[in-house]
Amino acid sequence: MRHDHLLSAKQLSRGDIEAVLDRAAEMAADPGAVAEAHDDRLLGLCFFEPSTRTKMSFDAAMKRLGGDTIDMGSVESSSVKKGESLADTVRVIEGYADALVLRHPSEGSAKLASEFVDVPVLNAGDGAGQHPTQTLLDLYTIRENAGFEDLTVGIMGDLKYGRTVHSLAHALTNFDASQHFVSPESLRLPRSVRYDLHEAGAQVREHTDIEEVLETLDVLYVTRIQRERFPDENEYRQVAGEYRIDAELLESARDDLTVMHPLPRVDEIAPDVDETDHARYFEQAHNGVPVRMALLDLML
């Protein structure tokens, strides 16, 4: 890839995406071939908020390339707690590592970090902003299961604060996918994302009811609705219940519908969906390692 940093899915062209996915497929087929590819490299894991799975998959990816990782540890035990700025923290860690993976609770944090360091910065989630490496593994999963031709995707749940949704929606504009967004009114896509989709000429429709579109979908991407987003518990329960899928609901879907979720889930996908052929969310999570290996291989 030509980019120095991976900050947003907006910077990824179709060619970039396909290069990563092709490389990931090669690596998944023959992991041994790259076992020592980056054995002199160190990846800095800067996680300002907890994320077991994203952190572990970067850790695994780097180690499977023969490299190693260093970890700044939990925010509670670090200098950040003492009021150090993000700009200072990344400038220090830059001296220890060949690239930085950053997860931070504030939007725009990865962009800011990239302005202070010369090593590549990979955005592993900035607040409600972007999560481009998740998008690449989502796209890998979509390509494996549904392909990119004539694709219709439904994205359901918390579309307002869901950074994985924001990144995926941008990326799908490269493939002329038809996108259906399903959410409660209060959690619809933010203005900035709608603006970008419009600018990209994307085919977009918004709904409040999944049943309006379910049977037309190749892929249903479900995200979690967080309790913290609602002022009171009742309001949350009412909304969350309407955006929950189970095996019975999926009977009206196409047989080859792929159901995805950027885990962890709480109760938006009933356990009985796990037993159906639709469930691809664990496979999706596993794809994180080869996709992040491919990305690191191309960027380091």
Added chain:
Amino acid sequence: MTDTELRVSKIENGTVIDHITGGQALNVLAILGIDGTSGEEVSVGMNVPSDRLGRKDIVKVEGRELSQNEVDVLSLIAPAATINIVRDFDVVEKHRVSRPSEVTGVLSCPNANCITTESEPVESRFEVLEEGVRCTYCDTIIRESIAAHISVE
């Protein structure tokens, strides 16, 4: 000189900002960081009749010539403004404002979760869209009442 222009006093050296969108004069002063405390001599005409705009505001600042950066930001809230630089009572330069592609350090991001609102060593930065502006860091778009987000020390 028209009647309208006579409503506010002539200045010897400084800047006359004319054709400001009616009601925006105080925001223009905010952008320029003028609050009267440092003794500048300022005349403000608000909602005076204008052939071009119906109603317009005028700001005259004695002893101060505007920088390009300041003029750029004015364009966001007063797109029709004209800038007259006055020396020895004569207008020596006349500029129309033009929309910049970006404004730096003038607006503050309305997204409380944006990294630029924390104590980081960066200035805010906004891309200027056809309608409104957009934070370069968090992508938040401001369309309505841009002037409310002006943060000049």
